[in-house]
Structure formats: structure tokens, C-alpha cells
Amino acid sequence: MTRRTRIVLKGSAWFLCLLPLLVLLYRGFTDGLGANPISYATNWLGQWTFRLLLVSLALTPLRIVTGLVWPVRLRRLVGLFAFFYAGLHFLVWILVDHFFNWDQMLADLVKRRYITIGALALILLIPPAITSTNGMMERLGGTAWRRLHRLVYLVGVLAALHFLWLAKGFRPDAVLYAAILAVLLGVRALDTLRRRLRRRSARVTRTAPA
Numbered sequence: 497m498t499r500r501t502r503i504v505l506k507g508s509a510w511f512l513c514l515l516p517l518l519v520l521l522y523r524g525f526t527d528g529l530g531a532n533p534i535s536y537a538t539n540w541l542g543q544w545t546f547r548l549l550l551v552s553l554a555l556t557p558l559r560i561v562t563g564l565v566w567p568v569r570l571r572r573l574v575g576l577f578a579f580f581y582a583g584l585h586f587l588v589w590i591l592v593d594h595f596f597n598w599d600q601m602l603a604d605l606v607k608r609r610y611i612t613i614g615a616l617a618l619i620l621l622i623p624p625a626i627t628s629t630n631g632m633m634e635r636l637g638g639t640a641w642r643r644l645h646r647l648v649y650l651v652g653v654l655a656a657l658h659f660l661w662l663a664k665g666f667r668p669d670a671v672l673y674a675a676i677l678a679v680l681l682g683v684r685a686l687d688t689l690r691r692r693l694r695r696r697s698a699r700v701t702r703t704a705p706a
């Protein structure tokens with residue numbers, strides 16, 4: 497991949513990841529947030545957090561299935577944007593929904609199962625986000641770094657529970673996101689199993705008497 501292609505790819509990814517925020521701001525300034533702007537902003541940011549999380553989790557399975565390498569280059573960027581949107585989603589909840597009413601927030605955190613799960617998902621996103629740089633990868637070592645970054649799978653599962661629980665009744669989008677997540681995690685699990693079996697059969701061939 498040439499330097500120019502890389503710049504175009506990253507630039508387009510930046511633009512696409514920022515677009516939901518720009519649309520939200522535009523709607524905010526043009527009275528387009530409906531009758532309940534706080535709920536609109538919370539839901540919009542929650543939706544985009546989940547979508548970007550799914551995109552970041554889809555890039556490796558895409559390489560496994562198609563052999564394409566370039567999407568994996570965008571994994572860190574998209575993952576960090578998912579974290580950014582999760583932070584904004586949380587900020588709207590703190591600043592606008594509760595306006596720093598700590599007692600009310602704590603009560604919400606304890607009482608509402610979906611809030612507890614959402615908060616846990618956000619907390620678990622912090623270690624992968626702050627260790628996403630090349631420097632941190634070198635410092636931690638490849639194996640520890642990869643293990644730590646597997647937390648994102650758990651975040652995906654918590655995000656799915658958060659959405660399914662808050663939806664109460666049947667919500668097609670919540671079920672769709674959970675199904676996409678299951679497929680993505682399934683592809684990774686099958687790939688890991690395939691690689692383990694291949695390694696084991698290579699070991700058996702090497703140690704077998706001639």
C-alpha cells in the first residue's frame with residue numbers, strides 16, 4: 497500500500513467516524529433533536545458506540561474470510577472512536593441527564609441493571625484504549641498486549657446485554673447487533689480452533705518416527 501493510499505484510507509475513516517457527531521451537532525443547532533433532546537442524544541451516541549464497536553470487531557474476521565489485510569489497519573482508529581463515543585454517551589448521561597446529581601446517578605447505577613452493565617463496558621474499554629499505541633504494545637509485549645485487548649470481546653457482550661435489557665420488549669436493532677456480534681466472535685473462535693489444530697498436526701508430523 498502506498499503512502500498516499502494510506503493517507504486517503506485513514507482520512508476517509510476519520511471523516512466517517514466523525515460524521516455521526518457532526519450530524520448530531522447539526523441537528524442540535526437546527527432544532528432537529530425531537531421532543532426529548534437528551535434522550536435523542538443519549539440514544540444516538542449509544543447507537544454509534546455500538547456500531548463502531550461492531551465495525552472494529554469485524555475487521556479481523558473480514559481478513560480471515562477474505563484475506564484482505566488493509567481493513568485491519570483501521571482497527572485501532574475505529575476502536576478508539578468507539579471509546580470516544582462511549583465517553584460522550586456517558587457524559588450526556590452525567591452532565592445533561594443527571595447534572596452531577598451523584599446520589600441520583602449512584603441509585604441509577606445500582607438499581608438499573610442495564611446502567612450497571614453499560615458502566616462496566618465503558619470501564620473495560622479504558623485499558624485497551626490507553627494501551628493502543630505502538631509504544632505500549634512494545635512495553636507490554638505482544639502476548640500480554642493481545643490478551644489485554646481481548647477485553648474488547650467482553651465489552652461487545654456487555655454492550656449487547658446493555659441494549660437488550662434497556663429495550664425491555666423486542667427491539668429488532670438490539671437483536672440484530674447481538675446476532676452480528678455472535679457471528680463475528682464465532683468466526684474468530686473457529687479461526688483460533690483451526691490454527692490450534694493445524695499447529696498440533698504439524699507437531700505430530702514432526703515427532704512421528706520416519
Ligand code: HEM
Binds near residue numbers: 540582618
Ligand atoms: C460500551 C459502552 C456502551 C454502549 C455500546 C452503549 C450502547 C447503548 C445503546 C445501543 C443504547 C440504545 C439506543 C437506542 O435506544 O436507540 C443505549 C442507551 C442508553 N445507555 Fe448506553 N451504552 C454504553 C455505555 C453506557 C454507560 C456507561 C451508560 C451510563 C452509565 C449508559 C447509559 C445509557 C442510557 C441511560 C441509555 C438510554 C436508555 C433509555 O432510552 O431509556 N450507556 N446505550
